[in-house]
Every structure is written in C-alpha cells, then in structure tokens.
Amino acid sequence: MSSAQITDPYDITASSNNLGRRRRIQKLVSFVAILSAALAVALLALVLGTVLFKGLSQIDTAFFTKPAALFGEKGGIADALIGSALIVGMAMIMAVPIAILVAIYIAEYAGPKAASFFRVMLDVLNGVPAIIVGIFIYGLLVVGKGQSAIYGAMALAILMIPMVARATQEILELVPRHLREASLALGVPRWRTVYSIVLPTAIGGILTGVVIAVARVAGETAPLLFTSSITQNQISFDIHNALPTLPVRIFTLSESPSPDDQAAAWAAALVLIAFVLVMNIVAKVIANRKRRSLEGG
Amino acid sequence: MSMTTPRIDSGKLGELAATPDGRGAETVFAVSDLTVSYSGNVALKGVDLAIQKNFVTAFIGPSGCGKSTFIRCFNRMNDLVPGARVDGEVLYHGRDLYGANVDPVEVRRRIGMVFQKPNPFPKSIYDNIAFGPRILGMKQDIDERVERTLKHAALWDEVKDRLKENALGLSGGQQQRLCIARALAVEPDVILMDEPASALDPISTSRIEDLIHELKNEYTIVIVTHNMQQAARVADKTAFFSVELREDGSGRHGILVEYDQTTKVFTNPTDKRTEDYVTGRFG
Numbered sequence: 001m002s003s004a005q006i007t008d009p010y011d012i013t014a015s016s017n018n019l020g021r022r023r024r025i026q027k028l029v030s031f032v033a034i035l036s037a038a039l040a041v042a043l044l045a046l047v048l049g050t051v052l053f054k055g056l057s058q059i060d061t062a063f064f065t066k067p068a069a070l071f072g073e074k075g076g077i078a079d080a081l082i083g084s085a086l087i088v089g090m091a092m093i094m095a096v097p098i099a100i101l102v103a104i105y106i107a108e109y110a111g112p113k114a115a116s117f118f119r120v121m122l123d124v125l126n127g128v129p130a131i132i133v134g135i136f137i138y139g140l141l142v143v144g145k146g147q148s149a150i151y152g153a154m155a156l157a158i159l160m161i162p163m164v165a166r167a168t169q170e171i172l173e174l175v176p177r178h179l180r181e182a183s184l185a186l187g188v189p190r191w192r193t194v195y196s197i198v199l200p201t202a203i204g205g206i207l208t209g210v211v212i213a214v215a216r217v218a219g220e221t222a223p224l225l226f227t228s229s230i231t232q233n234q235i236s237f238d239i240h241n242a243l244p245t246l247p248v249r250i251f252t253l254s255e256s257p258s259p260d261d262q263a264a265a266w267a268a269a270l271v272l273i274a275f276v277l278v279m280n281i282v283a284k285v286i287a288n289r290k291r292r293s294l295e296g297g
Numbered sequence: 298m299s300m301t302t303p304r305i306d307s308g309k310l311g312e313l314a315a316t317p318d319g320r321g322a323e324t325v326f327a328v329s330d331l332t333v334s335y336s337g338n339v340a341l342k343g344v345d346l347a348i349q350k351n352f353v354t355a356f357i358g359p360s361g362c363g364k365s366t367f368i369r370c371f372n373r374m375n376d377l378v379p380g381a382r383v384d385g386e387v388l389y390h391g392r393d394l395y396g397a398n399v400d401p402v403e404v405r406r407r408i409g410m411v412f413q414k415p416n417p418f419p420k421s422i423y424d425n426i427a428f429g430p431r432i433l434g435m436k437q438d439i440d441e442r443v444e445r446t447l448k449h450a451a452l453w454d455e456v457k458d459r460l461k462e463n464a465l466g467l468s469g470g471q472q473q474r475l476c477i478a479r480a481l482a483v484e485p486d487v488i489l490m491d492e493p494a495s496a497l498d499p500i501s502t503s504r505i506e507d508l509i510h511e512l513k514n515e516y517t518i519v520i521v522t523h524n525m526q527q528a529a530r531v532a533d534k535t536a537f538f539s540v541e542l543r544e545d546g547s548g549r550h551g552i553l554v555e556y557d558q559t560t561k562v563f564t565n566p567t568d569k570r571t572e573d574y575v576t577g578r579f580g
Contacts, residue, residue: 178414178416181410181416183428185410186405188428
C-alpha cells in the first residue's frame with residue numbers, strides 16, 4: 001500500500017474541476033462591488049470635505065445674524081435664511097395637504113386602473129426639471145406681476161407635491177389591510193377609517209416623506225431664479241416681494257469676482273448641506289421611532 | 298328537542314326547532330340562491346341556508362370551498378373587494394341586506410366581525426374598545442362601556458391595570474379576545490368569526506371557545522373554522538361546504554353540501570361527501 005497513490009474521494013480540502021477559476025471570479029466580482037460602493041461614499045466625502053474645508057473657516061455667529069454685505073464689508077446670510085424659511089414653509093403649507101389628499105385618493109379610493117394612471121402622472125411630474133417649473137410660474141405669474149416669494153413657494157410646491165404624494169401613497173399602501181377591515185367591520189365609515197386608523201398608523205412615513213421633500217426643495221435654485229431672485233439683500237418678511245434665499249445666494253456669491261464673496265458662497269453651501277443632512281437624519285429618526293411603536297414597543 | 302315546538306319555516310333553508318331555553322326561535326338570516334363571484338369567477342354557488350337567533354352556526358369545509366367568502370356576505374365585507382359580485386338574496390330579520398337603500402356601514406355596526414389574524418389597532422387597549430362607540434356616537438359612559446365589554450370578553454382581569462398600554466403588547470390570544478370585545482362594544486346583534494382561533498395556541502383557543510359558549514345567549518354567532526373538533530365543540534348547527542368542479546372545465550367553486558344539527562353532521566351525515574370529510578377521508 002503506497003499511501004501516496006491513494007486519494008480520498010471525500011477530501012473536501014482538495015480542489016476539483018475549475019475551483020480555482022470560480023474562486024478568482026468570485027473574488028473579482030466582490031472586489032469590483034466593494035470598490036464601487038467605496039467610490040460612492042468617497043464622492044460624498046469629497047463633496048462634504050471640500051465644502052467643509054472651504055466654508056467652515058468663514059462661519060461665525062455674525063454670518064448667521066447679518067444680512068448680505070453691501071460694499072466690501074463682510075456679510076452674512078441672515079436675510080437668505082429668513083427668505084428660504086418663509087418660501088419653503090409656504091411651499092410646505094401649499095403642497096402637503098394637496099399631496100396627502102392625492103395619496104389618499106390613490107391608495108384608498110381609486111380603482112386599480114385609475115391608481116396606476118395617477119401614479120405614473122405623479123412620477124412624470126416628479127421628473128419635470130425644476131427649471132421648467134420655474135419657467136411655468138414665471139410665464140404664468142411673474143411676467144406682468146413681478147417676482148414674489150409667494151410665486152417662489154408655488155414653484156417649490158409643484159416640485160414637492162409629487163414627492164410627498166408618492167411617498168405618502170406608498171406608506172398608506174403598507175398599512176395592513178386587516179386594520180382597515182377591523183375598523184370598517186365596526187360600522188366606521190371609510191373616510192373616518194382613513195382619518196382615525198390609516199393616517200395615524202402611517203404618520204411616521206408621511207412625516208419622513210415631507211422632511212425629505214423639504215430638504216430637497218430647500219436646495220432648489222432654478223425655480224427661484226425666475227420667481228424670487230431680484231432682491232434687496234436686506235432682512236425682510238414681506239412675502240409679496242422677492243426674498244433672498246440660500247441657494248440663490250450661493251449662486252450669486254459664487255458668480256462674484258470678489259474672493260470674499262466666493263468664500264462666503266462656500267460657507268453658505270456648508271450651511272445648506274448641513275441642513276439637508278440634518279433633515280435626512282431627522283427623517284430616519286422619525287421613521288425608526290414610528291416603526292418601533294407600530295411593532296408594539 | 299320537543300317535536301311540538303313549531304319549525305319556523307319548513308322550507309329548504311334548514312331551520313331546526315328551537316332549543317328548550319328558547320335559542321333558535323327566530324331566523325336572523327335567510328339566504329336564498331346566493332352566488333358570489335370575483336371579477337366573473339364564481340367562488341360560491343347557489344347557497345340556501347338560514348341562520349337562527351342565538352345559535353352558534355359553524356361553516357366547515359376544505360380550502361377554497363367558499364366558507365370565508367360566504368361569511369363575508371353577511372356584513373357586506375365583500376363590497377370592499379374590487380370586482381366582487383353577490384347575486385341572490387340575503388334577508389336579515391326579513392329585510393333585504395343588499396337592498397338599494399341599505400348602507401353597508403350600518404349593516405357592519407349591527408353585524409360585527411372577528412378576523413382570522415388578531416388585528417387590534419396600534420392604539421392603547423382602552424382606545425381599541427372606545428374607538429367604535431366614540432365614532433358611532435355612543436359617547437356616554439365610555440369608561441363603563443370599556444369595562445363592561447372587556448369583562449364580557451373575559452379579558453378585564455388581565456388588562457385592567459394596563460388599559461393605556463399599546464394593544465400590540467398583548468399575547469395573540471389576548472389580542473383576539475380584545476378584538477371580540479371591540480366588536481361587542483358597538484352593540485351588535487350578530488358576531489361573525491372567520492377562523493378566530495386558527496392563529497392561536499390550544500389554551501388560547503379553548504378560552505375563545507369558552508367565550509363563544511358564554512356569548513351565544515346574547516348574540517347570534519357564525520363561525521368559520523377549518524378545525525372540525527372546534528365546530529363539534531362550539532356549534533349548534535354546522536354547514537359543510539365543498540368544492541365542485543365545473544362541468545365545462547372552467548374551474549371550481551364552493552357549494553353548500555349539508556346543513557344540519559352539528560351532532561347529526563358529525564355522527565350521521567346524509568351526504569357521502571360530508572361523511573368522507575368528517576371521517577377524514579377527504580380534505
């Protein structure tokens with residue numbers, strides 16, 4: 001018995017057939033996938049890092065409390081923050097009720113054909129470039145009447161409606177059917193079932209959708225260039241006139257030849273990006289907390 | 298059963314004489330030639346049957362025999378399914394349940410339902426019970442009503458100290474009794490139960506069955522069950538449904554095979570198909 005000749009047919013440490021090749025392909029595929037994932041994160045880190053690096057040194061308390069600079073002095077973004085808050089706030093007030101009602105119609109009342117039609121329409125509206133929405137409001141209202149924060153809010157509301165409506169509709173459809181049946185079986189009318197059972201159950205998801213939409217439109221520049229860009233750069237709460245906003249301010253500052261303005265543009269960009277990040281974190285927290293309460297914690 | 302007690306109706310709907318304690322003396326539902334279809338596909342065909350007051354009536358049969366479809370005709374839950382169509386007649390105390398001037402919302406208040414999977418609202422135990430009465434305008438003494446219905450559903454002692462806690466924290470069996478209490482809170486006449494214990498453990502199941510025995514003196518109960526022993530334990534009358542293949546080969550639908558006193562259905566069935574099913578040779 002020469003032991004060297006005897007091969008164990010059940011030796012699972014030996015390689016057979018094309019095991020080596022299979023291993024190499026497996027390694028290659030997972031390497032490329034990991035690399036791509038790392039690249040996506042790296043891009044985000046690069047953008048954040050650049051903005052942080054160029055903007056952070058400019059930020060101090062005065063940056064938040066002073067309006068834009070007039071002649072040469074170091075300015076702030078207080079006026080733009082107020083304008084952005086007013087315009088985004090008005091857009092939210094206009095868009096959210098409509099969007100939620102649209103979502104309720106699609107999820108609770110529409111037949112399958114109508115529901116799919118309205119879903120597609122919302123997706124199309126969601127895909128309309130922001131600049132088109134800006135031109136639409138410009139042609140419809142701004143021409144003849146002049147710019148106003150209200151028109152800016154309208155343009156942003158048009159962008160918000162499909163986002164909030166689709167997010168809400170998807171969440172409403174996740175509310176288990178048995179909860180609706182439980183309510184309807186008690187002799188509770190349909191609208192009351194939606195109001196008292198379906199909406200409270202879905203509220204976390206709806207808020208998440210609203211917060212994400214707010215974060216999105218807060219950074220929209222194109223529609224505001226048409227509707228609320230010719231401004232005094234003073235602190236103002238007059239919504240009937242154009243108000244300065246953060247994204248438009250970033251745009252104008254970055255176009256300026258002055259190095260101070262360009263530095264201020266980076267700082268304003270940092271504020272905007274921080275706001276968007278915080279809003280996204282808030283959305284996550286709301287979603288998680290609500291999920292836990294639904295699971296009976 | 299005394300033979301001198303008059304039958305309510307000697308017709309084909311299968312009424313039995315009332316029990317000595319007076320249960321079964323009235324007909325709650327009289328169903329004639331009921332056919333249900335979903336988007337043109339017949340699910341249940343040609344059912345004639347009467348549900349008697351204060352009886353527990355069980356529907357048994359193999360999967361796909363239409364027993365759940367049938368029970369959902371009594372509170373018009375099938376109205377909520379797009380494409381569902383109900384033909385034939387369902388009389389509720391002599392009134393057409395599907396009449397043009399009947400609002401299904403009112404039907405469902407009078408004819409409560411308990412579902413297969415316990416489905417409490419993601420609210421407190423108290424709010425689960427108070428929800429229906431509040432919306433239906435029964436606003437006086439909500440506290441007392443909550444206590445009364447929870448006692449009625451044999452749940453009060455287990456939850457009285459935690460009424461404000463989320464109902465989803467209860468065990469499955471407690472959740473199902475909460476759902477029964479929730480149905481009782483709006484003062485229904487009939488309680489429909491669609492496999493109420495199929496998702497529960499044996500101890501919770503037996504508590505639900507005890508509860509059914511308690512409730513039948515005040516309510517008319519219709520229960521769908523896939524568990525034949527359960528039907529034998531709780532029901533006065535049992536209807537056996539089966540699946541029939543259509544002659545033209547276009548599919549299958551449920552039919553009512555036999556409807557009689559529960560003991561008769563289980564010990565001396567008239568129909569060969571019932572016998573095969575209850576003896577375990579089929580299904």
